Amino acid sequence: MPGTSARSARTAAIGLLAAILLAGSAVPGNAEQVPANPGTNYAIDDPFTSERTQWWRDSRxxxxxxxxxxxxxxxxxxxxxxxxxxxxxxxxxxxxxxxxxxxxxxxxxxxxxxxxxxxxxxxxxxxxxxxxxxxxxxxxxxxxxxxxxxxxxxxxxxxxxxxxxxxxxxxxxxxxxxxxxxxxxxxxxxxxxxxxxxxxxxxxxxxxxxxxxxxxxxxxxxxxxxxxxxxxxxxxxxxxxxxxxxxxxxxxxxxxxxxxxxxxxxxxxxxxxxxxxxxxxxxxxxxxxxxxxxxxxxxxxxxxxxxxxxxxxxxxxxxxxxxxxxxxxxxxxxxxxxxxxxxxxxxxxxxxxxWLRRDGQGAAVLSAGAPGIVEQPGWGTVSRRDGKLYASVYDWPGSGGSLTLQAKSAFDVTAARVLGSDQRVDVERTDAVTIRPSGGPANDLATVIELDVATPSPAPEGDGTGLTARFWAHRNSPGEPDVTRVDPGVNYDWKYTGSPDPAILPAGYSARWTGTLEPRFTETYTLRTVSSNAVRLWIDDRLVIDNWSEHGPAVDDAAIPFEAGRRYAIRMEMKKETDEGVAKLLWTSPNTPQQIIPAAQLHPER
Missing domain, CATH: 3.20.20.80 (Glycosidases)
Structure with missing residues (x-):
């Protein structure tokens, strides 16, 4: 657990950010709630990647x-x-x-x-x-x-x-x-x-x-x-x-x-x-x-x-x-x-x-996450941590039998071992991964097979700063925008009382983000929008998400094959007709955990 001083320092830093983003929305010391001002964004960070939530994500x-x-x-x-x-x-x-x-x-x-x-x-x-x-x-x-x-x-x-x-x-x-x-x-x-x-x-x-x-x-x-x-x-x-x-x-x-x-x-x-x-x-x-x-x-x-x-x-x-x-x-x-x-x-x-302490099996849980590069099997479950896959086997194969993992992207298995056992483990990598342990299960609750995996190196981190953002103080977007700026990413939850800018009232508005997106892996990504009211997303002028009708909070996905290091034109639009305003743009891929697309991989429109 972090020391009190470290927690206090982080609290002060995040408190400053919250004070900026939640200006006028919550004032400690007052029992009454003060209405938020136009310009408030309630999404103060990206929970998938923020330091604030790191301990929770690691705990499991x-x-x-x-x-x-x-x-x-x-x-x-x-x-x-x-x-x-x-x-x-x-x-x-x-x-x-x-x-x-x-x-x-x-x-x-x-x-x-x-x-x-x-x-x-x-x-x-x-x-x-x-x-x-x-x-x-x-x-x-x-x-x-x-x-x-x-x-x-x-x-x-x-x-x-x-x-x-x-x-x-x-x-x-x-x-x-x-x-x-x-x-x-x-x-x-x-x-x-x-x-x-x-x-x-x-x-x-x-x-x-x-x-x-x-x-x-x-x-x-x-x-x-x-x-x-x-x-x-x-x-x-x-x-x-x-x-x-x-x-x-x-x-x-x-x-x-x-x-x-x-x-x-x-x-x-x-x-x-x-x-x-x-x-x-x-x-x-x-x-x-x-x-x-x-x-x-x-x-x-x-x-x-x-x-x-x-x-x-x-x-x-x-x-x-x-x-x-x-x-x-x-x-x-x-x-x-x-x-x-x-x-x-x-x-x-x-x-x-x-079980967690025995033979290092806790690595399959603590700080672990979705495998990404393989499908989940029917004989157990697979997690991923620090360049390793952990296959927790519930249904151990009979003598001479094997376990199969369906691959979702390119990778090699460089070593394999059964935790708590010195038995030999043979691995064959074709379109799938075939695992053949030579002995029986090492644990009655769940036996863990640890696989060292080598995945393609990512392209260098980008040098982007975000996307060009344009906002209109009405529900349609003709004419000159009321606000133009560069947003480090699309991560907005304006809810009922917030808006993109103090100059824009919460009653209704529209937005457009444009520029280029730069993936770090050559693989299929899922682009994901979280929105309320209406959203559309284009990649290289191809409409890939179209939920342009009044709706409550919704998640929409598009699977797009990308090439590492190449820049793709991106355009996202949203409008708030009634109720809440939400606009988030995330991605995930076999080698990219779900997250708001970071600013470094986004480039403003020139």
Missing amino acids: FGMFIHFGGYSQLEGEYRRPDGSVCRNAEWIQRECAIPREEYEDLVAGFDPAGFDADAIARTAAEAGQRYLVITAKHHEGYAMWPTKVNRWNLRDHSEFDKSRDILAELKRATDKYGIRLGFYYSIWDWHDPDASNPDTFDRYQERMREQLRELVSDYDPALLWFDGEWSTDNPPNPWTAQDGERLESFVRGLDPELIVNNRVGKRRVTDGDTGTPEQEIPSEPVAGQLWETCMTINGHWGYAKWDHDWKSSADLVRNLTTTAGRAGNYLLNVGPDARGRVPAESVSRLRDMGE
Whole structure:
């Protein structure tokens, strides 16, 4: 974990950038949100490449903790008629527990057995690099001594009034070199203003004040929002515009924070990270960093009757599969009413940590990403790190059998070995890669074959400065532009209240970027736009992306074969008709991880 001084220096630098880009949008110290000015761009960096997110991208594995007032019930509620209703963190709503009765039940909550040091140590031993705990779930119960209300662990429980479990976790995670994050639910079943559109602003003021407490008192590395969807029982008035204001607000509190996309409406244009739940996407998520959250059994909160535990093999394979698709794996534990993590969870986490440490197998996960140069196989998964492919094999071939990888670009395999075994590995490279290990699997959970690969050298980094950008203060683009400049790349999320320039109002505008693009590899690239309202992209005067109709946040792709070092004419247009303004241009290729096209590879129009 970086030292405090290094973090402070980076915070100051990013804070200056945020102050420039978010001018007038979020002012720490003020509970009220100040509207953004024209000219605001909420995309303060490229999360795929920024220093701010580097630790998160390298981590790949984190611990989720669902713990709240609902834990007191341990998954069961006995109704007055004697019948039993079962649930976990949603038990108040799903079992229709009257508010007064639920408050009486939670008043007896006493998690005296909560051991922050043991939890952080377990995470560290499991190979988890960060930890996210539910500071406030949908029931609205705060797990820290908030000054905003008395519906919290200090003021409404039997718990020791001198203890603060979030402060204890902060000390413990610092001790073990783990980053701390907080889950915070936007949806709140307890606060009466949270479900009333007429008083929702008052609730949002209290929400912002609680978030200010969390950020200033505990210095989290990330905020994990939830409860952003439109629903009833109780109603949830949250809008995308509310999300814009909240994201701006928390970035004003700490510009280094990593924020998930549930801060808004769970879209590719919200926050830094996408949040698939209880599933692993079949390929890297387009347009956004991503993290899948998953339970070890069937529930997030503790349910004493749920013994449907995933096996250690399944969990290790989920982890390696996620890393091979450039994602993070946030694996949940749910402490019981006394604050103790179930032994079944701890034992599986220890198995995962042992697997990661054994024979260097952690290289297949930590700091690893999508392989790019090969397709994912059916017998396991492949990740890539530092000039090596790591094939995590789940279905080992029989004696004399082989494993096949389908190549996506040119490369050679210069060496191969089975981690944890001295057996010979023969590799044949034709149109595909055929791997023939001479012995059996070296690990029952997943056996890793490490392949040294030699890929073509890239062309030298370009000397570009970006693209020529022209902006019009209306939705069509005839006549002279209102603003002309060179943009270092196309990475804009103006949302509802921002715009390309202070001279241009957010109500509607259009833009055009022109110049040349210079790839560094001879291979097929995917050019990717993230847009809202309308977008078109041309390469050498050929229209390759055409989504020129009013639409919400969308991702569009075009596969283009490029030659390294050659310059290709590029033109991108967008317009904002209504709602939000978004314009991003990314690329990815077998040897280029997904990223905003960097300025060095873009040249302005002459």
